[in-house]
Amino acid sequence: MLFKGLQASIGRKFLGAFGDEGIRYETLDLLIRAGLGEFMKNYPELCPSFTQLVREILVELKFRLGEETTEDDERKVLNEGATPQYCGEASFRDLSPIMQSRLQELMTDLAISEGTLVFVYGTLMTGRANHDYFLKNASLMGEGRLFGFALYELGSYPGIKPKKKAMVLGELYIVDQRTLERLDRLEGNGTLYDRVDVEVLGHPSHTYMAQTYVYKGRIKADNFVPMKDQPWGKLKETDFVWYACYGSNLSRERFIK
Numbered sequence: 127m128l129f130k131g132l133q134a135s136i137g138r139k140f141l142g143a144f145g146d147e148g149i150r151y152e153t154l155d156l157l158i159r160a161g162l163g164e165f166m167k168n169y170p171e172l173c174p175s176f177t178q179l180v181r182e183i184l185v186e187l188k189f190r191l192g193e194e195t196t197e198d199d200e201r202k203v204l205n206e207g208a209t210p211q212y213c214g215e216a217s218f219r220d221l222s223p224i225m226q227s228r229l230q231e232l233m234t235d236l237a238i239s240e241g242t243l244v245f246v247y248g249t250l251m252t253g254r255a256n257h258d259y260f261l262k263n264a265s266l267m268g269e270g271r272l273f274g275f276a277l278y279e280l281g282s283y284p285g286i287k288p289k290k291k292a293m294v295l296g297e298l299y300i301v302d303q304r305t306l307e308r309l310d311r312l313e314g315n316g317t318l319y320d321r322v323d324v325e326v327l328g329h330p331s332h333t334y335m336a337q338t339y340v341y342k343g344r345i346k347a348d349n350f351v352p353m354k355d356q357p358w359g360k361l362k363e364t365d366f367v368w369y370a371c372y373g374s375n376l377s378r379e380r381f382i383k
Contacts, residue, residue: 132173139179148220154183155225163235182265184233185300189243189267189334242306245270245326245338247277247296248284248358250309260308267298270326272338277351277358284351284358285319285341295356298328298336313339 142149154162162180170177221229249256252266276289286294301309313319319339326336351358 129173132176136176136179140183150183151187151221151225151229154180155228158228158232163232166236181236184229184236185241185265186267187229188233189300241265241300241302243267243334243336244299244301244306244309245272245296245324245336246299247272247286247294247338249282250299251297251357251359254359256312260305260312261299261301264302264305265300267300267334268328270296270298270328270334270336272296272324272326275324275340277356278341278345279349279351279358280341280345285343285345286338287341287345293353295353296326296338297357298326298334309339315339318342 140150140153141147157180166177166180246261248254250261251257272286272294274288274290274292275286275294276292277294278285278287309315310321313321315321319341321337322340324336324338326334326338328334
């Protein structure tokens with residue numbers, strides 16, 4: 127019964143209407159006062175999806191403690207081409223001191239560590255070839271937009287290069303040191319790619335300091351991937367085939383076969 131209750135509680139990931147994160151933190155605070163810390167330490171496997179969600183929220187919050195977006199940050203990303211839009215994002219500074227204290231205490235109790243924030247844009251993205259092998263257990267922070275870089279097709283994988291007035295769509299992940307070392311080997315850090323510090327616009331108007339891999343080799347301008355074809359690996363209209371059918375072939379079951 128408790129398992130079903132916990133499973134049902136995470137359907138909206140504790141978010142309110144329109145993705146309101148204020149409700150998320152209020153819900154988490156309510157759970158903390160009900161003994162969430164002790165429950166997480168003693169029964170982490172009772173409902174793994176519940177445990178995973180709580181840890182992901184705390185990891186993301188820990189990153190935000192040092193990366194609160196300022197008005198200058200927002201003005202900068204808007205100047206670089208970002209589209210202003212509503213979001214229910216709540217700043218940690220907007221929470222009451224008591225709530226902040228309880229959240230920080232829970233992060234300490236559960237040994238929530240920061241790790242390294244990495245922006246990926248190719249085969250490491252969700253659903254792509256290398257994702258499950260390298261990032262299946264990493265914490266997804268959400269989609270991200272990297273300004274000042276352009277995406278290029280290199281064959282079975284892409285690469286990015288600095289370019290003014292350009293943008294790359296990708297995903298932000300929090301990875302531990304071991305995973306970062308594995309990513310370095312995959313990307314050929316220092317030889318094929320360089321891992322560099324960048325500013326990424328995240329959910330959906332929050333700027334994060336992250337690291338990403340920039341291609342070191344030469345690229346052809348013809349291999350530039352425009353925004354309409356991003357993120358990398360996205361199906362294009364030319365990837366679909368028109369199929370005319372009639373009679374019994376109009377049956378959905380027959381068509382799928």
